[in-house]
Amino acid sequence: MNIKELAKIIGVSSATVSRVINNSGYVSEETRKKVLLAIEEHQFVPSAVARSLSISDTLCIGVIIPDIENDYFSSIISGISEVAEQSGYNIHFMGTNENQRLEQEFLNTVESQRLNGIIITPVSEMDEKTNEKLLRIQANGIPVVLVDRDIKGKAFDGVFVDNLSGAYEGVMALIQAGHNKIAIITGPETSRPGRDRFKGYKRALLDAGISLEENYMLSGDFKIAKAYQCTKQLLELEDPPTAIFSSNNLTTLGCLKYFTEQKLKIGKNISVIGFDDIETLKMIDYKLSVIARDAKQQGRVAMNLLLERLRSKTIPVEPIRQNVPYQVILRGSEHLK
Amino acid sequence: MNIKELAKIIGVSSATVSRVINNSGYVSEETRKKVLLAIEEHQFVPSAVARSLSISDTLCIGVIIPDIENDYFSSIISGISEVAEQSGYNIHFMGTNENQRLEQEFLNTVESQRLNGIIITPVSEMDEKTNEKLLRIQANGIPVVLVDRDIKGKAFDGVFVDNLSGAYEGVMALIQAGHNKIAIITGPETSRPGRDRFKGYKRALLDAGISLEENYMLSGDFKIAKAYQCTKQLLELEDPPTAIFSSNNLTTLGCLKYFTEQKLKIGKNISVIGFDDIETLKMIDYKLSVIARDAKQQGRVAMNLLLERLRSKTIPVEPIRQNVPYQVILRGSEHLK
DNA sequence: ATAATATATGTAATCGGTTACACACCGAAT
DNA sequence: ATTCGGTGTGTAACCGATTACATATATTAT
Numbered sequence: 021m022n023i024k025e026l027a028k029i030i031g032v033s034s035a036t037v038s039r040v041i042n043n044s045g046y047v048s049e050e051t052r053k054k055v056l057l058a059i060e061e062h063q064f065v066p067s068a069v070a071r072s073l074s075i076s077d078t079l080c081i082g083v084i085i086p087d088i089e090n091d092y093f094s095s096i097i098s099g100i101s102e103v104a105e106q107s108g109y110n111i112h113f114m115g116t117n118e119n120q121r122l123e124q125e126f127l128n129t130v131e132s133q134r135l136n137g138i139i140i141t142p143v144s145e146m147d148e149k150t151n152e153k154l155l156r157i158q159a160n161g162i163p164v165v166l167v168d169r170d171i172k173g174k175a176f177d178g179v180f181v182d183n184l185s186g187a188y189e190g191v192m193a194l195i196q197a198g199h200n201k202i203a204i205i206t207g208p209e210t211s212r213p214g215r216d217r218f219k220g221y222k223r224a225l226l227d228a229g230i231s232l233e234e235n236y237m238l239s240g241d242f243k244i245a246k247a248y249q250c251t252k253q254l255l256e257l258e259d260p261p262t263a264i265f266s267s268n269n270l271t272t273l274g275c276l277k278y279f280t281e282q283k284l285k286i287g288k289n290i291s292v293i294g295f296d297d298i299e300t301l302k303m304i305d306y307k308l309s310v311i312a313r314d315a316k317q318q319g320r321v322a323m324n325l326l327l328e329r330l331r332s333k334t335i336p337v338e339p340i341r342q343n344v345p346y347q348v349i350l351r352g353s354e355h356l357k
Numbered sequence: 358m359n360i361k362e363l364a365k366i367i368g369v370s371s372a373t374v375s376r377v378i379n380n381s382g383y384v385s386e387e388t389r390k391k392v393l394l395a396i397e398e399h400q401f402v403p404s405a406v407a408r409s410l411s412i413s414d415t416l417c418i419g420v421i422i423p424d425i426e427n428d429y430f431s432s433i434i435s436g437i438s439e440v441a442e443q444s445g446y447n448i449h450f451m452g453t454n455e456n457q458r459l460e461q462e463f464l465n466t467v468e469s470q471r472l473n474g475i476i477i478t479p480v481s482e483m484d485e486k487t488n489e490k491l492l493r494i495q496a497n498g499i500p501v502v503l504v505d506r507d508i509k510g511k512a513f514d515g516v517f518v519d520n521l522s523g524a525y526e527g528v529m530a531l532i533q534a535g536h537n538k539i540a541i542i543t544g545p546e547t548s549r550p551g552r553d554r555f556k557g558y559k560r561a562l563l564d565a566g567i568s569l570e571e572n573y574m575l576s577g578d579f580k581i582a583k584a585y586q587c588t589k590q591l592l593e594l595e596d597p598p599t600a601i602f603s604s605n606n607l608t609t610l611g612c613l614k615y616f617t618e619q620k621l622k623i624g625k626n627i628s629v630i631g632f633d634d635i636e637t638l639k640m641i642d643y644k645l646s647v648i649a650r651d652a653k654q655q656g657r658v659a660m661n662l663l664l665e666r667l668r669s670k671t672i673p674v675e676p677i678r679q680n681v682p683y684q685v686i687l688r689g690s691e692h693l694k
Numbered sequence: 695a696t697a698a699t700a701t702a703t704g705t706a707a708t709c710g711g712t713t714a715c716a717c718a719c720c721g722a723a724t
Numbered sequence: 725a726t727t728c729g730g731t732g733t734g735t736a737a738c739c740g741a742t743t744a745c746a747t748a749t750a751t752t753a754t
Contacts, residue, residue, distance in 0.1 A: 022710050033734045038712060045713085046731050063493070068469040069415060070710035072406045073739050083450070088438065089653075094431040101425065101452045105459065110466060113420070113450035115438045122442065129447060132405040156400065244640070277640040300637035303581070303614040316426075359740050370704045375742060382743085383701050407740035410709045 021064055030058045041066055072134065080110040081326060082130045084140040085167075086118045092269055092296055092315050093141070096167060099319020100139060107327055109136070118143050118241075120150065127153040130162070137163045137326045144210035145171045163329035163336070167322045170212040177329065177340045179322045183213045183295070186311040186346040187220025187265065190293045193309065193348060194263045195228045197355030199291060203236035203261035205250045205271050214242070217267050217295055236261050240271050247274020255282065255290075262356065263291035269298050272308070286353040293354050307352035318344045358401055367395045378403055409471070417447040418663060419467045421477040422504075423455045429606055429633055429652050430478070433504060436656020437476060444664055446473070455480050455578075457487065464490040467499070474500045474663045481547035482508045500666035500673070504659045507549040514666065514677045516659045520550045520632075523648040523683040524557025524602065527630045530646065530685060531600045532565045534692030536628060540573035540598035542587045542608050551579070554604050554632055573598050577608050584611025592619065592627075599693065600628035606635050609645070623690040630691050644689035655681045 023041075027034040032051060039045040040055040047055075058064070072078040083100055085093045097113075104111055112135055114126040120143050127150065130138050138157065142150055151171055158164045158176065166178030194202050204221045207214020218237075225232060235257055238250040247266065251274060254261055266272040272294030276286070284290045287307050297312035325340060360378075364371040369388060376382040377392040384392075395401070409415040420437055422430045434450075441448055449472055451463040457480050464487065467475050475494065479487055488508055495501045495513065503515030531539050541558045544551020555574075562569060572594055575587040584603065588611060591598055603609040609631030613623070621627045624644050634649035662677060 023712095024710075034711080035713075035735080036733060039733090042712080046733080048732060051732080065465070065468040067410070067471055067710055068466075069406060069409045069471050070739090071712075073404070073410050073741085074710080074712045076739065078406060080449075088431050089428070089435050091426070091428070091431075094425050094428075097450075098426050098452065101450070102454075105452075110470070111450045112417075113434075113438070113448045115435065115442075117439075128402070129405075131402040133447070134404055134406050273637065273640045280640065280642045298637060300610065300635060301641075303610045303617065304638075304643065305617045306641065360742095361740075371741080372705080372743075373703060376703090379742080383703080385702060388702080404740055407709090408742075410711085411740080411742045413709065 021062055022070075023064075023066060026058060026062060026064050029062070030054055076134075078110075078134050078136055079108060080112050080133065080135050082112045082114060082126070082133075082135040082138040082140075084114045084116060084123065084126050084130075084138065084142075086116050086141055086143055088115045090270060091299060092168075095315035096141075096319040096322070099316040099321075100323045101319075102316075103320050103323035103327070107323075109327075109330075116143055120144065120147050123147070124149055124153065127157065130157060131160075135162065137165070137330050139165045139167055139322050139326055141167045141169050142171055144208070145169060145212040146210050158335065161333070161335060163326055165322050165326045165329075167318065168213060172212075174339060174341065175336075177325050177336055179318050179325060179342050179344060180213075181313050181318075181346050182343050183216035184220040184223070186295065186313075186348070187217035187267075188224045189220075189348045190295070190309075190311045191221050191224035191265050192228070193350055193354045194265065194291060194293055195224065195230070197263075197291065199263040199355075200228075200230050201233075201236070201259070201261040202230070202263045202265060203238070203254045204265045205238050205240040205247050205254075205267060205275070207240060207242045207267040207271075209239065211242070213295075214267055217265075221265050240267060240274075242268045242270055244270050244274040244277065247271040248278050249274075251275045251278035255284075263293070263354070266292060266294035269294065269296040272296075272298065272310075276308075288356060291354055291356055293350075297349065309348075309350045309352065309354040311346050312349050313344050313346045358399055359407075360401075360403060363395060363399060363401050366399070367391055413471075415447075415471050415473055416445060417449050417470065417472050419449045419451060419463070419470075419472040419475040419477075421451045421453060421460065421463050421467075421475065421479075423453050423478055423480055425452045427607060428636060429505075432652035433478075433656040433659070436653040436658075437660045438656075439653075440657050440660035440664070444660075446664075446667075453480055457481065457484050460484070461486055461490065464494065467494060468497075472499065474502070474667055476502045476504055476659050476663055478504045478506050479508055481545070482506060482549040483547050495672065498670070498672060500663055502659050502663045502666075504655065505550060509549075511676060511678065512673075514662050514673055516655050516662065516679050516681060517550075518650050518655075518683050519680050520553035521557040521560070523632065523650075523685070524554040524604075525561045526557075526685045527632070527646075527648045528558050528561035528602050529565070530687055530691045531602065531628060531630055532561065532567070534600075534628065536598075536600040536692075537565075537567050538570075538573070538596070538598040539567070539600045539602060540570075540575070540591045541602045542575050542577040542584050542591075542604060542612070544577060544579045544604040544608075546576065548579070550632075551604055554602075558602050577604060577611075579605045579607055581607050581611040581614065584608040585615050586611075588612045588615035592621075600630070600691070603629060603631035606631065606633040609633075609635065609647075613645075625693060628691055628693055630687075634686065646685075646687045646689065646691040648683050649686050650681050650683045
């Protein structure tokens with residue numbers, strides 16, 4: 021059943037039916053009633069595909085994130101989804117699993133599906149292909165909003181957090197708690213937040229007059245398994261660190277896993293402070309100190325930013341780049357007692 | 358830039374370009390090269406919207422779930438997404454937040470967007486509107502796969518778990534650990550898993566010759582806040598239960614929150630066993646006993662079921678209904694020492 | 695040498711909507 | 725009486741692909 025068939029049944033033209041459906045143009049009250057009745061009766065559902073083609077507008081946005089199983093990202097999506105729903109946009113979901121090839125495929129999908137906009141946490145800030153594709157997409161009038169991870173060039177709108185300051189304050193908290201043997205498990209070198217958090221770490225140490233120790237700086241990948249390995253490596257050093265700065269929530273979990281296996285108690289035998297809070301642990305009052313932010317809110321902000329562009333149809337001359345606030349929450353794991 | 362413009366530039370017809378793009382029909386090697394070159398040069402990306410309209414096929418499926426922030430569901434999505442990606446399907450994501458109105462809106466979206474199939478964890482099994490809509494959708498040739506929550510009538514394919522047996526075994530474990538004052542915080546009455554778990558609970562008690570105690574059976578909503586309240590209510594009874602069976606992961610977290618506040622230690626002052634594992638707690642070896650299942654795998658299975666239907670284009674005469682296995686994992690919280 | 699078949703390409707209808715434009719009718723203003 | 729703006733409706737072009745069908749040539753079989 022399409023609009024023409026329906027129109028024929030009713031005895032009007034497809035234009036009239038279309039006008040009723042879209043509440044546009046002039047339609048007599050009598051005709052409107054007839055049409056609505058027929059739509060109801062025949063359970064007619066107009067094709068959004070045809071509509072999209074006709075008006076060159078899909079009302080769909082693409083959401084590309086690296087790891088849906090990470091609470092941080094599922095909260096982001098929750099926020100995006102909330103705002104999208106309210107504003108009538110649909111969500112085309114794509115999970116890259118930190119895979120650059122997949123990311124690029126998905127960017128092709130964005131173009132071919134004629135999505136109206138895109139919210140993305142890119143896998144890497146250095147990926148030239150991704151970068152170029154995003155630039156092209158944006159140049160073609162499809163707004164791009166970055167979340168969490170920036171891309172060099174500052175060409176895109178985005179919602180970030182001040183990773184450097186956050187990490188700095190976090191590490192400072194460790195220092196103030198008396199530590200001077202502080203290790204870090206970094207994120208991937210290709211990740212901007214990872215690098216910025218690393219910078220914050222280094223700056224804090226240097227500001228406190230603590231020299232950087234190669235052995236204390238291990239590179240992770242924002243995942244549990246690697247973090248676990250790194251933690252093991254750190255604590256097996258001859259002169260192991262007394263505190264670890266962990267670059268994200270999963271990294272922190274990797275640390276905790278190793279600590280637990282080794283029967284090390286945080287805040288007692290080992291200190292740790294991690295970027296991003298872990299909701300589940302709050303339930304059991306697990307004394308983990310963190311640099312926290314509101315992920316869901318960050319998702320909302322991102323979607324609102326995108327909506328702004330979508331409505332104004334401006335290609336960002338001056339990209340809008342916002343930071344969500346972070347909070348250093350000290351629950352005890354920062355000092356040894 | 359559309360296919361006709363491009364064709365004109367190259368000096369061929371749009372049909373030829375289309376043939377090259379889709380690798381269909383006959384095209385001389387020479388022409389193919391020219392076309393591919395031009396596509397590359399002009400960065401031509403064919404419109405999937407137009408294609409969808411033309412071939413009456415969107416290669417998109419709808420995924421409708423109640424709570425993306427619940428790890429169980431984000432794992433489900435991860436599994437779905439993995440298989441979808443491999444098979445070339447795109448995902449239209451919709452989160453209902455347990456809201457039936459939203460759910461119905463989303464089902465309309467499925468129809469209007471001409472999605473090819475749908476994987477859904479419905480809000481309630483009793484919602485007549487949802488039920489009718491799903492039936493209609495399926496009758497129109499769009500396969501429906503249920504995940505986790507069944508709908509009465511057994512008209513749809515689905516991937517579930519044997520909730521009754523799982524709950525039964527879980528509660529039995531509590532009984533075998535010496536409990537006879539066992540409470541339950543149920544799911545919503547409208548939820549099939551909630552009800553089946555409740556049944557399993559009751560059957561276990563009856564089989565063990567323990568009579569049901571009204572005060573010990575509180576109805577929750579699968580969310581933390583309510584579970585917290587229920588736990589409080591249970592433990593403030595004159596004769597409080599010594600063990601709680603919790604109907605899902607968030608309910609369990611609500612319990613733990615209250616326990617923690619009251620300085621009650623699981624496996625010591627209070628026992629608990631919950632449906633669904635909590636990954637984060639495994640990292641810190643938190644001794645929570647659970648009935649666990651592999652959510653990601655469940656997502657994969659669901660998507661494979663859908664693919665099956667998508668490929669065979671059969672409207673299920675006999676719906677395929679699978680169960681994923683569950684595992685009762687006793688870590689200590691089931692008995693008091 | 696001729697028929698049959700494989701290869702190569704173009705024309706135009708089609709998918710299902712939207713909307714510019716044309717036309718007709720109406721009451722109000724001049 | 726004529727003009728005009730507001731209503732109501734239909735016709736047909738258009739969005740950008742796919743593909744059945746027609747046509748033409750090259751190749752192979754008889």
